[in-house]
Amino acid sequence: xxxxxxxxxxxxxxxxxxxxxxxxxxxxxxxxxxxxxxxxxxxxxxxxxxxxxxxxxxxxxxxxxxxxxxxxxxxxxxxxxxxxxxxxxxxxxxxxxxxxxxxxxxxxxxxxxxxxxxxxxxxxxxxxxxxxxxxxxxxxxxxxxxxxxxxxxxxxxxxxxxxxxxxxxxxxxxxxxxxxxxxxxxxxxxxxxxxxxxxxxxxxxxxxxxxxxxxxxxxxxxxxxxxxxxxxxxxxxxxxxxxxxxxxxxxxxxxxxxxxxxxxxxxxxxxxxxxxxxxxxxxxxxxxxxxx
DNA sequence: GATCCGTGGCT
DNA sequence: TAGCCAAGGAT
Numbered sequence: 001x002x003x004x005x006x007x008x009x010x011x012x013x014x015x016x017x018x019x020x021x022x023x024x025x026x027x028x029x030x031x032x033x034x035x036x037x038x039x040x041x042x043x044x045x046x047x048x049x050x051x052x053x054x055x056x057x058x059x060x061x062x063x064x065x066x067x068x069x070x071x072x073x074x075x076x077x078x079x080x081x082x083x084x085x086x087x088x089x090x091x092x093x094x095x096x097x098x099x100x101x102x103x104x105x106x107x108x109x110x111x112x113x114x115x116x117x118x119x120x121x122x123x124x125x126x127x128x129x130x131x132x133x134x135x136x137x138x139x140x141x142x143x144x145x146x147x148x149x150x151x152x153x154x155x156x157x158x159x160x161x162x163x164x165x166x167x168x169x170x171x172x173x174x175x176x177x178x179x180x181x182x183x184x185x186x187x188x189x190x191x192x193x194x195x196x197x198x199x200x201x202x203x204x205x206x207x208x209x210x211x212x213x214x215x216x217x218x219x220x221x222x223x224x225x226x227x228x229x230x231x232x233x234x235x236x237x238x239x240x241x242x243x244x245x246x247x248x249x250x251x252x253x254x255x256x257x258x259x260x261x262x263x264x265x266x267x268x269x270x271x272x273x274x275x276x277x278x279x280x281x282x283x284x285x286x287x288x289x290x291x292x
Numbered sequence: 293g294a295t296c297c298g299t300g301g302c303t
Numbered sequence: 304t305a306g307c308c309a310a311g312g313a314t
Contacts, residue, residue, distance in 0.1 A: 155293085231296080231298060
């Protein structure tokens with residue numbers, strides 16, 4: 001097995017997209033915010049929100065000084081608003097534990113709210129230039145096809161980190177490029193549907209291609225139907241609160257015509273439980289500053 | 293380890 | 304058109 005590093009590096013040099021977080025000197029905070037936003041939200045939707053966010057809150061301490069509700073409002077329609085709450089908590093943790101500086105060590109990053117195996121290593125590698133395997137859904141698909149000969153990766157697993165580590169050159173800078181290149185290849189060439197194998201720098205050594213593109217059992221979990229779901233109800237309630245912000249709304253005025261009143265009330269309760277909303281005295285609002 | 297969590301574009 | 308999919312993480 002020749003290894004993926006050399007062709008990935010050469011390809012990335014001429015095919016990489018020009019993205020904001022790849023600009024020289026973008027900064028660790030910008031990288032961290034971008035990675036939060038990119039968790040399950042496509043690049044094209046993230047870019048304008050990222051720039052607005054960093055203009056409003058140029059440092060972790062700036063965000064930490066605002067209320068969680070302000071973060072949720074600024075998050076707008078990026079989806080999964082818990083990420084806004086977690087990003088705000090992470091900013092508070094960075095201010096309180098790390099003197100306002102995004103930490104560099106993976107262990108310290110993993111200890112922050114909302115940061116897991118992917119985001120911790122992405123920050124350590126792309127912001128600080130350290131050598132770790134960075135594995136996202138794109139990388140897992142590239143490895144599944146090129147190395148394992150499978151059409152689709154299995155569910156995410158810790159062993160994916162080991163598989164990617166085996167592909168990294170010893171050189172620190174080259175290792176970072178290989179991480180970025182594997183993600184980029186999965187994003188724009190080795191895509192989930194209709195991959196562009198004629199443009200792939202790994203075509204000559206791809207195990208899946210060599211095997212004749214066999215269908216493999218797709219063990220990924222299917223997403224639940226959104227229409228009519230509790231998630232849809234939560235999203236609708238939160239949209240009401242965002243649109244009214246910074247004003248609270250009367251509880252009785254929250255989606256009075258929602259088709260399933262019990263589901264609506266369940267959504268409100270779960271949002272309160274999650275810390276995305278506060279209810280008292282017959283009103284509902286986004287979370288304010290914690291009492292001090 | 294299985295489930296849950298938003299939103300919108302693409303095929 | 305209705306699913307499929309998207310730089311995951313917490314519980």
